[in-house]
Amino acid sequence: MSVNDELHEHAEHAHDPVSRRTGAGMAIIAACLAVVAVSGHIETTEELLAQQKASDQWAYYQAKSLRRYQSDVARDILAQMPGDRAAKAVEKYSLNMEKYIKDGEEIKKKAEELETESALNGRRALRLHFGEVFLELAIVFCSLAILSKRELFFYVAIAGAAAGLIVAAGSLLVTR
Numbered sequence: 001m002s003v004n005d006e007l008h009e010h011a012e013h014a015h016d017p018v019s020r021r022t023g024a025g026m027a028i029i030a031a032c033l034a035v036v037a038v039s040g041h042i043e044t045t046e047e048l049l050a051q052q053k054a055s056d057q058w059a060y061y062q063a064k065s066l067r068r069y070q071s072d073v074a075r076d077i078l079a080q081m082p083g084d085r086a087a088k089a090v091e092k093y094s095l096n097m098e099k100y101i102k103d104g105e106e107i108k109k110k111a112e113e114l115e116t117e118s119a120l121n122g123r124r125a126l127r128l129h130f131g132e133v134f135l136e137l138a139i140v141f142c143s144l145a146i147l148s149k150r151e152l153f154f155y156v157a158i159a160g161a162a163a164g165l166i167v168a169a170g171s172l173l174v175t176r
Contacts, residue, residue: 019146022154026142029161033135036168040128043171047121050114057111061104068100124171131168134160 075093078086141157144150 016149018149018151018154022142022145022157025154025158025161026139026146029135029138029142029157032161032165033132033139036128036131036135036164039168039171040125040132043121043125043128047118047125050118050121054111054114054118057107057114061107061111064100064104064107068097068104071096071100120174120176123174127171127174128168131164131166131171134164134167138164 071093075090075097078089078093138157138160141153141160145153145157
């Protein structure tokens with residue numbers, strides 16, 4: 001095939017309405033895919049970040065629990081000793097225990113909130129990733145439409161893209 005024949009063939013393909021429409025549709029779907037993919041990656045990152053923060057809070061909670069236990073042991077030992085100094089130390093360790101219990105409750109609440117946030121981000125990310133799959137399949141069907149010159153593949157691609165966008169948009173509705 002000569003260069004002129006190839007140019008003529010490419011020019012015919014450029015004027016083919018199915019190819020032009022499918023190419024334009026493919027470009028739009030690819031742009032939507034990029035937005036959904038980046039959004040999915042952001043949600044996944046937020047999920048992991050919240051989970052890491054929750055893990056840090058649980059470690060902090062455990063440290064406070066250990067300090068409370070140490071104050072409890074020290075208070076019990078000092079309670080067995082006679083004298084004013086021992087009584088003052090018992091009072092000091094009792095106050096420490098109360099403080100550690102109060103701090104522990106606040107830390108636990110924060111850790112649970114972060115775990116809830118992480119789970120929410122995970123559900124959003126999952127929807128975005130499923131939407132991404134539908135959009136990728138839509139691009140494949142657009143390619144098939146161009147290669148086979150069959151409009152049916154283009155309409156399947158549009159339906160797949162619509163499904164992908166609906167599933168991805170559903171991530172905005174996830175609240176719990």
